[in-house]
Amino acid sequence: MQEIKSTQTVIIGGGIIGLAIAYNLAKMSHKVIVVEKTYIASQGSGRNAGGVRQQGRLPAEVPIVMEATKIWDTLSEELGVDTEFRRTGNLFLATTDAELEAHHIMSERIRKQGLDVYVVDEKEVRRIVPALKEGVCKGGSYSPSCGMANPLYTTLGYGAKARSLGVEIMEYTEVTDIRTINNRVDGVVTDKGYIKCDRVVIAAGSWSPALGKMIGIDIPITPCRNQMMVTEPIPPLVKPFLLTGTCYCNQTKDGSMIIGNVDPEDYCLGNSANVNEFKISARNMINYIPQLANVNAIRTWGGPLDLTPDDMCMLGNIDELEGVVLACGFAGHGFAIGPIIGKLLAQYIVSGKPELPIDEFRFRRFKEEKKDKEVVYAYGQAVKKFRD
């Protein structure tokens, strides 16, 4: 195939991860081309609920998401767009005593890592969210420094800023193969031609396994449906991002309520919503916030979360092939930590020295000796159980 371009790094995937890496690399005068199958922010980065949550994270992710939240504070100025980021707080509700006990354990562990998260009783929960019905929860855990932002504006902002720094973003360009020579990456074959490069970053969310196949690696991502509805704008009703089990709701800056849920059993790559699932999330949320019953839902949509076996993303090089960097499998945490992942991976690519350790997210962990694997998996399962 005719070579059309050549660059230092090709990033596959025009979501917040790929664009934040591109933007940070461009700031370090590194040559980047982003290849996106459709258009930027077309998938999870443009259609998630916008939560910037620090609590309830795995230990390895806590320092990363705390650093990310600091970047969020000034990201609007940095990108020159309104990301709508506000520190609204994040509230996890507990409906049983056993759940509340789990909140105690999780909160204490994360508090030791420096986060302002504490367990609250029902009275305090109702002080934070006065609209909450009495007697429906046992309390919960609350982190006031968490927040929410507008995913679409943020991701488009990263794209525009990256472009202004010279990053080329090729939209409607599909990668059909990754070509290797002597066990290292030579370039990326696309339907628009060949791009010769030193390095390929796989940042394609739930579509990453298909790219892994091209180079003979098995990227363990399971796409699972996350879906939400948005209502008409209403006066301020719920300040924090509210989570309970697999359902959640939050109120955007313009006053619309987003009500969503994750169905961990529903594996799919589509953008559609399952109408029957909304019965569950609508019932669930009305049970907590009765006023929601009279609000009009306007639109529904869905999208896949890229779940991994241990709920942790994959970052960095792989042993199998030189020149491949993974940045995928964010399991629904990618939007919140996108800004810091962009910075860390850019540092990793340019100097090999990211300012925060990312070793725990190595791809190799899935193959390492059983003991480590069991620890990692056990933790993932514990978190899953806690969520259920």
Added chain:
Amino acid sequence: MSNNINDDDVLICRCEEITKGEIREAIRKGATTVTMVKKLTRAGMGLCKGKTCSKLIQAIIAEETGIPISKVDFDVQRAPLRPIKVGTLANYEEEDLVSEEVCSRIL
């Protein structure tokens, strides 16, 4: 051609109050489908869900880009067709899907 007329202030999406000028700006930024214009401007995200403006936006994209109007991708249709109370969504039963009110709103 209407390009010669300064009609940038004309309201195209009445629900979200988006003008023709704002839609042209989105097209200049690279939007080539009704969905992309929607995402960039919020046109079509309001209570009527683009029933009035989607076709107008399709025409503006065709006019501005030269893409034949039949080739300009229309907006993705998302349930519900009309706004529906969250409480109605929470309480409908499978059998209700044959009831006209719920059926016409959800599907």
